[in-house]
Amino acid sequence: IPMAGRESTADEGSRLNFQSAPSAGELEAFTRRVTSFRIQRPRDTIVVIDETGYGRAAATVAAFLVTSARLSLQEALDRIGAARAPGIYRPEILAALRRQYAP
Secondary structure: OOOOOEEEEOOOEEEEOOOOOOOHHHHHHHHHHHHHHHHHOOOOOOOOOOOOOOOHHHHHHHHHHHHOOOOOHHHHHHHHHHHOOOOOOOHHHHHHHHHHHOO
């Protein structure tokens, strides 16, 4: 699922944007797509990659854990941090997740 991390430019084709957090719409689209995939192919593995290394992949996984696994945002962040230290640490990403999922 392409996200806002890549911008088109007239002279360079496209370039990575290291300053953008996933939008609420992108997080919701990711969650819907993963949920559908898991229903259709429950034994297959889902791999989430963020070519910027900025943390958007972890943010999308956190969104999935909150909406589908019914974890609190903090529980999702803790699980992601335990699985792949240091977890989500960029302020923009954390702020976007909190706007969407924190009470």
